[in-house]
Amino acid sequence: MSLNTTKINDFVIRFANVNGTGSASANFLFTKAIFRMGIPVTPKNIFPSNIQGLPTWYEVRVSEKGYLGRREGIDLIVAVNPQSMLADIKSLRSGGYLLYDSSKKLHSEYLREDINYIGIPLMEMCNENYTDARQRQLFKNIIYVGALAALLSIEFKEIEGLLAEQFKGKEKLIPANIKALNLGMDFVYKNFKYPLEFHLERRDLLKESIMIDGNSACGLGAVYAGATVAAWYPITPSTSVVEAFNDYSKDLRIDKISGKKNVAIVQAEDELAAIGMVIGANWNGARAFTATSGPGLSLMNEFLGLAYFAEVPTVLIDVQRTGPSTGMPTRTQQSDILEAAYASHGDTKHVLLFPSTPKECFDMTIECFDLAEQLQTPIILMTDLDLGMNDHISPPFVWDDKREYNRGKVLDAEALENIEKFGRYLDVDKDGIPYRTIPGTHPTKGSFFTRGTSRDEYAIYTEDSDAYQRNMDRLIRKWNTAKDMVPEPQLYQKSNNCEVGILFFGTSTYSAEEAMDQINHNGVIVDAIRIKSFPFNNTVEQFINEHQKVFVIEQNRDAQMKSLLMIELQIDPNKLISVLNYDGMPITAENILKQVSNKIKSNLHIEKSKSI
């Protein structure tokens, strides 16, 4: 039944577990060992909004070509959760493998003629070899990792090495783990043909790369950016951003002399208070940030409007999840784009950055703090659950020690001394960005009243129409200045040559790049652009103008990025063709290819198109 074609370093494995049973660390061990063999690998947690007892999956794609998006079609399932077993068996591709616990006989409904069964008596082996109940549960996981090592040719020394690191200081735990691995391996050696036709071979392709989740990268970025105040409210999937910031601060932010902390982290009573604290701290001259997800962003709207209008630097990391409302809290989506871009009532717009790798999470978090102070406005980092909570292979982080924090236009006591009359909202440099002062700077100069009400150039309350409108127009001048300050998009070609272009951002990048390779492989060429920020730079407008049709790939139902492009750049809606994915799972290249070709067939007639 097995396929005869050998596939090296190209397969998908799914682990079907029960959450709270210790499977996560065993599964991570599996992934990390492959990473250590230098083979591109990408794991995805598909987990419930629950702590114990519900099904959870861990899907690992191995791709020598370096395709790090999700792929459809599962080659092997480790099915150790009876609750989801039936569905798990159904999800396996024809010719795939089912690794299951054969301590009990499989019920007939679990039998499929077109798949292969690898039965390993996990429970029996555990009961024979371990006495402690918790160990019996935990080592079931390690035994299947051992079996997989044999079936897929994972180098044993890599697993050994990882265990040695994991149990450093608790070395007596290592032998029991090695024993469990050997139990699994030996069982495969005795009972099955190995390795499977898809398996691993060392490649050493990853060199300097690291494997880390985006939220940790954001937390670390905030440390490097000099953030000193973080206020937050727990919400999946953003919680680990501030937790990472807290963890790194414990090592990196202790005052050497006093032993006290050069950071203040406060768990607020809700998201409103969290963003309020961030605004208060930034107003008072500290670098402060919060992290949240969709529901929190909704709550923060009013304050974001205040920060926009009163021009207070604010950094917000939005780890997007599946909406609307509570939605699917543990699934991914790019569906906060419009909410974030226009958060709050009245004419408001906010600067957004879109990272797509952990390195960009790190770099752009730092960029957010510089931009927030330079532009004196909220900057929102639009990451998502897939990027934030899953491990990704990424270039390593780099900090240029010569780099200084750009604190923007802040007047110190000396500068104030030399000014005749300070006007908080005067457009001195004609770029829309006024000068600000920090409380406590000067006894008689520079104080002003920050407010969400309309005011004149000297921060004095006014209901004068002209003064109000002057201020609103200056804010747009500032917005236009921002266009040249935010990160530029990535173009995939030297010049735009094709009639069709594709446009994507954030975590859609992995699969979009893979789809693009496929299209190119089929002998046609498309131009591509990856957006990294809003407001859109002129390059984005130019890209769209220079193509007849542009596919806009995004992970939401309502084509929010397309809307934003239409609204902000006055693009003809017919020119932008949406490729959408909104089932809560990361978009796949197959999905993109299917939609692109369907749309071309059904409603596109691109004359003499040399593309697609």
Add this chain to the structure above:
Amino acid sequence: MSYIRPKFRHPELPKNKLGYSVDFYEGALSTLCAGCGHDSISAGVIQACYEMNIEPHRLAKLSGIGCSSKTPAYFLSNSHGFNSVHGRMPSVATGANLANRDLIYFGVSGDGDTASIGMGQFVHVIRRNLNMIYIVMNNGCYGLTKGQDSATADNGSKNKSGQVNPFESIDLASLAIELGAGFVAQSFSGDKTQLIPLIKAAIKHPGFAFINVISPCVTFNNNVGSTKSYDYVREHLDATSTIDFVPEMKEIKTNYEEGSTKNVKMHDGSVLQLNKLAKDWDPMNRQSVANAMMIAKSKGEILTGLLYMSPNTVDLHNTIQTSERALNSLTKKDLCPGNEILKTINAEFR
């Protein structure tokens, strides 16, 4: 119609130790209704800061939304101010204070801003013991939207249109004591001699200091039948004591008989001299304060003065162990770990 305040001040106005006369502590001209209780409180703040020799730029004024929240514009024009959003002043003050522990944070709110929309933040800023002064200018109604009842309007109180409030009122001072606030006082906008020492003591208190000031709304809630009218409040005041604030090091002289005087030593050595003490009340004992307040309430009286002061207080910075240096004064050198450390962090993820 516009009002212009005469700029002329008597050249011989006395100066405080910093060399500032009282006008240095004034703010913009108030746009509140003539006779508004809030203006008297602003005047009290000006006087207290002048007498305490406070550098205005070392104090930050914060407020929410409403008539009361406008007042920070009317005092201390050399201080930075932040008129934030409705009910959210405590969070903005928290962030500001975390950023720089060296300034004085002076929060002003109203009964709508605190007891309704801002109740959550009020409760939590007390819980965290943020080092700030929190004044509620309490008039029992929403003045800026023309007189609707607020959550502090007393049950049975009649508003201007003759409607009787059918709901129980929220007693903010009792609530603050219940929540563990370290300094709780209550006063009346018409009683400057009591209010000013209370403001001074609140500024000196190194933690959360709450003053609930009954401040009648002359336009919408000063009618017969209202329990927050000038007449009603004057008739039902019951001061716990009279009060003098004695700055640190100054010799204490009392003119009152033994037994009716209590000196409450503040954390920095200043002394609050309480005279004509109410019976069965000890400002350092929470239980006796709670009792006294319940008894006063049952008699329809408004207990004023210092109600409670904790002998021990640990503010938020000390709880979370932040550096003694203001966080906003730290530079890249203090904060950025540098690329060598980043290399070792990278290695942990390989």
